Amino acid sequence: MNGTILELSDIHKHYTNGDATVRALDGVSLVIGRGEFVAIMGQSGSGKSTLMNIIGCLDRPTSGSYRVLGKEAAYLSADDLAALRRETFGFVFQRYNLLATATAGENVEIPSVYAGLPKQKRSQRASALLQRLGLGERIQHRPAELSGGQQQRVAIARALVNDPLVILADEPTGALDSRSGDEVLALLKQLHAEGRTIILITHEENVARHAGRIVRIQDGHIVEDSGPAAIGRPETDSDALRAGSNGVSFSASLQEALVAAWRSLRVNLFRTVLTLLGIIIGVAAVVAMLAVGEGSRQKVLDRITSFGTNLMVVRPGAAGIRAAGDIATLVPDDAIAIRGLPNVELALPERSSRMTVRHGNRDYQTSIQGTGQDFPRARDWPVADGQFFSAEDVRAYAPVVVLGRTVAKTIFPEGGSPVGKYVLLKNVPFLVIGVMTEKGASPMGGDQDDVIFVPINTGLVRLFGKKYLSSITVKVSDTADIEATQERIENLLRARHRTEDFSVRNMASFLQAAMETQDTFTLLLGTVAAISLLVGGIGVMNIMLVSVVERTREIGIRMATGARMRDILLQFNIEAAVVCAAGGLVGIAVGVAAGMVLRYSGMSVVFSVAPAVLAFACASATGLIFGYLPARKAARLDPVIALASE
Numbered sequence: 001m002n003g004t005i006l007e008l009s010d011i012h013k014h015y016t017n018g019d020a021t022v023r024a025l026d027g028v029s030l031v032i033g034r035g036e037f038v039a040i041m042g043q044s045g046s047g048k049s050t051l052m053n054i055i056g057c058l059d060r061p062t063s064g065s066y067r068v069l070g071k072e073a074a075y076l077s078a079d080d081l082a083a084l085r086r087e088t089f090g091f092v093f094q095r096y097n098l099l100a101t102a103t104a105g106e107n108v109e110i111p112s113v114y115a116g117l118p119k120q121k122r123s124q125r126a127s128a129l130l131q132r133l134g135l136g137e138r139i140q141h142r143p144a145e146l147s148g149g150q151q152q153r154v155a156i157a158r159a160l161v162n163d164p165l166v167i168l169a170d171e172p173t174g175a176l177d178s179r180s181g182d183e184v185l186a187l188l189k190q191l192h193a194e195g196r197t198i199i200l201i202t203h204e205e206n207v208a209r210h211a212g213r214i215v216r217i218q219d220g221h222i223v224e225d226s227g228p229a230a231i232g233r234p235e236t237d238s239d240a241l242r243a244g245s246n247g248v249s250f251s252a253s254l255q256e257a258l259v260a261a262w263r264s265l266r267v268n269l270f271r272t273v274l275t276l277l278g279i280i281i282g283v284a285a286v287v288a289m290l291a292v293g294e295g296s297r298q299k300v301l302d303r304i305t306s307f308g309t310n311l312m313v314v315r316p317g318a319a320g321i322r323a324a325g326d327i328a329t330l331v332p333d334d335a336i337a338i339r340g341l342p343n344v345e346l347a348l349p350e351r352s353s354r355m356t357v358r359h360g361n362r363d364y365q366t367s368i369q370g371t372g373q374d375f376p377r378a379r380d381w382p383v384a385d386g387q388f389f390s391a392e393d394v395r396a397y398a399p400v401v402v403l404g405r406t407v408a409k410t411i412f413p414e415g416g417s418p419v420g421k422y423v424l425l426k427n428v429p430f431l432v433i434g435v436m437t438e439k440g441a442s443p444m445g446g447d448q449d450d451v452i453f454v455p456i457n458t459g460l461v462r463l464f465g466k467k468y469l470s471s472i473t474v475k476v477s478d479t480a481d482i483e484a485t486q487e488r489i490e491n492l493l494r495a496r497h498r499t500e501d502f503s504v505r506n507m508a509s510f511l512q513a514a515m516e517t518q519d520t521f522t523l524l525l526g527t528v529a530a531i532s533l534l535v536g537g538i539g540v541m542n543i544m545l546v547s548v549v550e551r552t553r554e555i556g557i558r559m560a561t562g563a564r565m566r567d568i569l570l571q572f573n574i575e576a577a578v579v580c581a582a583g584g585l586v587g588i589a590v591g592v593a594a595g596m597v598l599r600y601s602g603m604s605v606v607f608s609v610a611p612a613v614l615a616f617a618c619a620s621a622t623g624l625i626f627g628y629l630p631a632r633k634a635a636r637l638d639p640v641i642a643l644a645s646e
């Protein structure tokens, strides 16, 4: 037939519920021509909605053939059906089915978004349509602020926005009072008069009366068809208007997805914040913890390198064994012997203890460090006043001390040089022969000037009451030869002790051991942080799954108005990604703030870009990965089922 647009032949739709099969449509054949106004009449349960869903390509028949403009539509893919819907049909539902969170204008625009119309044209068209339907003042209103009749007119505007061939209205007046119902019917008649094809589904005789052709359906069969009748004014070719509906641009659908994501996140603000919190905590943890890890690493590194790479330390006890108490192996003579080896610049015997120093009526607890005459040279730490003790002082057990700056200031507060005065240690008078320059805080934060130096022999005999050293620090002349020198020291001590009861470590090995510990530490922190990020991601997935269930109807509406699976997938993925990316940004800020607080409280914290970038990337990836499953669930929903959901 000329002008035929829809052609159903022997369409069956069966629902199987356990054993029972419901034949909602049982062999329906129907031909609808361009410009017709058809009313499909029938009692509740007769199969009207099922028929409309098949005509509107929202659902597929169980069997039979359905042609739209000569093209077989019954077995198209989901996305091809979406395209066909978008281009051919405008839907008007009994319950309006507007998106509650979008304004009237935005609701009208939705089908044109999926048709790829540019933003400006969309809003122009939407406002023109709303104007025409008497809702010019209501463009910015949300559905909840509109009456039922107004909502239905918004729905009709939405059905018209893509300028479809066919308007499908399923009981459009069913939920309206009679006056609003009459307005809607008048509107449909007017659209018919303009040449549009209208299919109206109703169970009311007085509604059906308005149509030019009445098809009665009962128990899935067509029982009466008044046949093609008065066709409205021949259609002005509207195909030109439909231009652009094929090239659905990705950016338009991306934009809509972003807007929709933003809207839904804003509507569920509390939930969004809670979800965000999970990501924020995760990202902040990564940033702060890695900064702490890096800070501690730097600190250890500084401490070790500030010590000098040309130094070696000989300790009592075999390598790896840290015995408690006094290890009786290293003696001052060992230091003297080591000093005689080639490439050894100096060897400092050391032992220290905490003790009270007294001057006049002032008592002060400090660290007493027994060492050799080479100490200022070894540590690059000169004397400010007086002099350091000599080799002779060490050999002769001289009762002399050199004060650190802090000690000097504390026990000689009246100022003036302490050199030449006496202090008491264990009630023994010691002559102050020098004061060190100020060294300041150690990389660990301790006060390096809070110390008194005594010749090692004097210290061992008169103060510590022990014969053994806690370490010998060795400085080599040529760092390149440090390994060989270390070997020589080991051989020498082995010969002297007749056993390997000591260990020698150079800075390189210190550094390596320390860095290994540090790396483990950082890895541990990083793992904890990564786990919290994972937990945050699972939270996002959980919320997105809930969101999909809650918004099934919205998904149905979007699909009915032409959204493809891809669009729905994109929308939900973007929603998750937006949450995670926002959480990532805030998390970085919170992490930096937390790091600042820790730094302020004296911890060493070093921020680097990599953890922040990594955490942000992880958060965004989390959004995509954990958003994918819910998004896929949403996209796979059957439009009919989605629309039917409450």
Ligand code: ADP
Pocket (backbone or CB within 6 Å): 015, 016, 017, 022, 023, 024, 042, 043, 044, 045, 046, 047, 048, 049, 050, 051
């Ligand atoms: P109407 O719109 O005319 O009231 P419907 O087309 O909605 O009728 O339903 C026709 C028949 O198909 C009814 O008996 C209904 O119970 C049945 N039916 C509709 N949808 C389903 C479904 N998803 N599963 C099982 N039965 C269904």
Ligand code: MG
Pocket (backbone or CB within 6 Å): 048, 049, 050
């Ligand atoms: Mg129905």
